[in-house]
Amino acid sequence: MAEYLTYPFKTMGISQDHNGSYSHTKYSEGKPSDYPVDETGADRGSDWMYASVDLKVMKIYGRGIPEKPNTVWLQTTKKVITPIGFHFVCGRVTHMSDGDLKGLKVGHVFRAKSKMFREGTDGNVTGRHLHMTWGTGKFKDSGWIKNNRGAFVLTTTGSNRKLEKLFFMDPNFTTRIRMSQGLKFKKKPTVRTMYVKKRRVKTKVRASYSVSSKVVGRLKSGTKVKVYVTYGNWCCVGDGRWIHKKYLRNIKEI
Numbered sequence: 001m002a003e004y005l006t007y008p009f010k011t012m013g014i015s016q017d018h019n020g021s022y023s024h025t026k027y028s029e030g031k032p033s034d035y036p037v038d039e040t041g042a043d044r045g046s047d048w049m050y051a052s053v054d055l056k057v058m059k060i061y062g063r064g065i066p067e068k069p070n071t072v073w074l075q076t077t078k079k080v081i082t083p084i085g086f087h088f089v090c091g092r093v094t095h096m097s098d099g100d101l102k103g104l105k106v107g108h109v110f111r112a113k114s115k116m117f118r119e120g121t122d123g124n125v126t127g128r129h130l131h132m133t134w135g136t137g138k139f140k141d142s143g144w145i146k147n148n149r150g151a152f153v154l155t156t157t158g159s160n161r162k163l164e165k166l167f168f169m170d171p172n173f174t175t176r177i178r179m180s181q182g183l184k185f186k187k188k189p190t191v192r193t194m195y196v197k198k199r200r201v202k203t204k205v206r207a208s209y210s211v212s213s214k215v216v217g218r219l220k221s222g223t224k225v226k227v228y229v230t231y232g233n234w235c236c237v238g239d240g241r242w243i244h245k246k247y248l249r250n251i252k253e254i
């Protein structure tokens with residue numbers, strides 16, 4: 001069973017979103033772009049970032065070199081459920097201390113629900129935080145590329161995305177929102193059982209949440225499906241499988 005990707009801090013303390021004029025516009029408005037946030041947690045001491053699903057360490061940069069900010073690239077070990085469906089997800093996280101990276105090796109898998117590292121100031125930044133940026137797909141090339149504004153943006157086999165498109169909020173884990181910069185995260189859904197409505201024709205299953213996306217299957221009336229997440233008017237019923245909500249209901253029609 002695929003797992004839901006949820007926000008990795010117990011207290012959300014986003015001090016700067018991707019549009020943050022302090023230092024992030026060179027990432028989000030450059031070519032290519034990514035969508036980083038700075039996370040400061042509860043801001044009492046150093047707060048932990050957790051692995052909400054199994055995350056594999058793909059690259060470590062800057063460890064032990066004061067002027068190079070410590071950076072770790074992480075990738076999910078399998079597809080996970082995001083607000084935009086089933087995807088591999090890859091990201092990079094920066095500014096944790098050398099101490100938190102001691103002994104960490106590329107290939108290590110942080111198991112779901114475990115602590116990974118804390119916010120820090122490595123790389124000469126003011127104020128403890130973690131800068132993180134995420135995208136769909138897998139780790140690609142060196143993990144980053146310098147854009148036309150001089151910022152090093154994430155490279156993946158998919159596309160860089162805003163955090164709200166990749167992470168759900170689990171209110172049982174993230175129990176406090178201290179600062180969000182107005183970012184709205186969808187609540188982690190529960191899987192619902194639904195049925196394909198009675199029709200004269202089979203109902204199309206599409207690869208994505210759009211009528212222009214490829215038809216990947218057709219289901220008979222009454223077929224039972226599991227809805228993992230909805231996006232607009234579309235229900236995700238599996239990896240790369242979406243059905244328009246008007247063709248589904250929660251009771252089987254005979």
Ligand SMILES: [Zn+2]
Nearest residue numbers: 036037038131
């Ligand atoms: Zn930042």
